[in-house]
Amino acid sequence: MNELNALFRKRIHLPGSETITFEVLDNVLARTAKAIPFENLRIIENKTSVISKPYLVNKILVNNEGGLCYEINPMFYLFLIDNGFDAVLTRGVVYNNDTESYLTFGRTHVTILLTHKGQTYLIDTGFGGNLPLKPVPLSGETITSSNGQFRVQRSNGELGDYVLEMKLKHKDTDWKIGYTFDSRKPVTDLSECNAVQKIIVEHTESSFNKHPLITKLTDGGNLTLTNTSFTHWDHGIVTKEKIDRVRYKELLKEHFGI
Known part of the structure; x- marks a missing residue:
């Protein structure tokens, strides 16, 4: 077992001897959500660095910090790859339900697509409190977890070919849009996350560069x-x-x- 795999398991309190299969991903996702916070502290403190595998391991697994989507989801993606899964990263555009419109400053959400037995699933460990906690199939099927109900619907929009929708437990009575993403445009290199970070850090409309x-x-x-x-x-x-x-x-x- 390599360093990343061992350190990640330690961070989320997962036994090193446990084999990670598709069937136990629910447990892994729940553990991750409770152990690794979604946070922007390095942005507020002006201490951001270039996104790379060593940086993510040091920040999240050694220093026990959290991160935003472009840090937590790539970290989880690397863990999935190390455990033999067929996964890729992709970028999306977050929806503002207050203004009923997508954010206009770029594809700033990084998420994961995993393929298992011919079916593709959305996996997200970096969307704040809106985490499905289970793989969500791109078939439109609704999945239910302790955090609510989630589904991925086909989309004909120019920003993506799928949309994540959610109905958070104790919070939502109707379905809300989370974000749209394009399954046809995988992130081919981890360094692409730096483009996302640059927007989040610098753009005036970014909500993550204002306060912790x-x-x-x-x-x-x-x-x-x-x-x-x-x-x-x-x-x-x-x-x-x-x-x-x-x-x-x-x-x-x-x-x-x-």
């Missing part, structure tokens, strides 16, 4: 921390606390280990 955001899933829901608030969803009950800088640092360490 850290979130991760829990057994009962999810935790979200910013520099001004701490929100806890637990089995449909939400509590929100206004915080100062001292409390922010306390919560960052207590709940996210950062």
Whole structure:
């Protein structure tokens, strides 16, 4: 077992002796969502680096940080490849449900497509609190997890040929669009993630270069921390606390280990 494989298993508390099959990916995805937070702290602290395999291993598996989609999903993709899966990365465009329109500053979402027994599935470990926690087939079939319902529908849009839709548990009563992606345009080199990072870091409309955001899933829901608030969803009950800088640092360490 190579270093990446061993360190990833350690990070998500997965036994080194366990064989990773398609049937146990649900468990692996759930463990990943609870162990690795979705966060933008290096952007806020102006400490971003060039995306590469060694960088991702050091940041996420050695330093025990989290990351955004262009870091967490490539990390999970590398883990899948190491365990014998047929997977590729691809880029998508996130949908803003408030304005009912797709973001206009580029294909800034990086996600994973996995092929198993002739069927292609979407896998996402880097979409904040909107994680399916299971492989989602590109057949339109609805899958249900502890985080809600998810499906991937065909699309004729110019931005992609498929759309991820979701109905989050305790939050959504109707289907919402997550993002569109193009299954025909795989990311051929990990270095392409640097183009995504550049947009996220520099663009004025990016929501990730304004203030710190850290979130991760829990057994009962999810935790979200910013520099001004701490929100806890637990089995449909939400509590929100206004915080100062001292409390922010306390919560960052207590709940996210950062």
